[in-house]
Amino acid sequence: GQQVMQIPQYQHVQEGEDFTTYCNSSTTLSNIQWYKQRPGGHPVFLIQLVKSGEVKKQKRLTFQFGEAKKNSSLHITATQTTDVGTYFCAGQPGAGNMLTFGGGTRLMVKP
Amino acid sequence: GAGVSQSPSNKVTEKGKDVELRCDPISGHTALYWYRQSLGQGLEFLIYFQGNSAPDKSGLPSDRFSAERTGGSVSTLTIQRTQQEDSAVYLCASSPYSGDNQPQHFGDGTRLSIL
Numbered sequence: 001g002q003q004v005m006q007i008p009q010y011q012h013v014q015e016g017e018d019f020t021t022y023c024n025s026s027t028t029l030s031n032i033q034w035y036k037q038r039p040g041g042h043p044v045f046l047i048q049l050v051k052s053g054e055v056k057k058q059k060r061l062t063f064q065f066g067e068a069k070k071n072s073s074l075h076i077t078a079t080q081t082t083d084v085g086t087y088f089c090a091g092q093p094g095a096g097n098m099l100t101f102g103g104g105t106r107l108m109v110k111p
Numbered sequence: 112g113a114g115v116s117q118s119p120s121n122k123v124t125e126k127g128k129d130v131e132l133r134c135d136p137i138s139g140h141t142a143l144y145w146y147r148q149s150l151g152q153g154l155e156f157l158i159y160f161q162g163n164s165a166p167d168k169s170g171l172p173s174d175r176f177s178a179e180r181t182g183g184s185v186s187t188l189t190i191q192r193t194q195q196e197d198s199a200v201y202l203c204a205s206s207p208y209s210g211d212n213q214p215q216h217f218g219d220g221t222r223l224s225i226l
Contacts, residue, residue, distance in 0.1 A: 044217070048214060050212065090215075092212075101146075101153055103153035
């Protein structure tokens with residue numbers, strides 16, 4: 001079955017440093033979604049990427065979808081303590097297929 | 112309601128007891144999903160419903176787990192003869208339908224603790 005892997009599993013950064021999490025799928029995806037889960041909270045949808053090579057930005061967050069539509073990344077510029085949480089990618093192979101979530105990357109930011 | 116509602120928020124029970132977890136999705140959302148999240152871990156897919164039918168039950172860990180959805184709205188996840196390894200947060204999510212490109216909206220989850 002489809003597998004979605006995320007690295008790193010954990011990341012500690014100093015406030016102001018950049019952060020990147022990487023997502024890799026064993027199969028080609030029709031789209032990829034990113035979610036953020038704050039400590040003690042539930043996952044919240046951030047964004048969806050559909051097109052090969054697509055890049056989307058949300059303020060300090062930059063999301064990329066690979067040319068082969070099998071990998072994606074989330075980059076945060078100049079992290080803040082409010083960025084703390086676990087970031088999950090979730091891939092969908094095609095219409096009618098289930099989203100498969102990656103294991104998540106837990107980001108910790110030291111003030 | 113405005114979002115996905117789950118109850119109870121916390122449940123502590125003794126090993127061997129049955130538990131029932133409830134999910135009330137966003138009004139009008141036809142797709143409903145159940146996940147399990149152990150402490151510090153990712154999301155483990157359990158089951159999803161499109162309307163009242165469950166096309167994919169592949170994630171249910173054992174025959175002690177069952178779920179139903181009636182009226183295309185509220186869903187219940189039942190765990191019979193609970194075991195300590197069932198302790199986790201059970202998350203429910205809904206989306207307008209189960210097709211392509213549908214973001215999922217999550218509830219706050221039920222934290223289940225088996226003593």
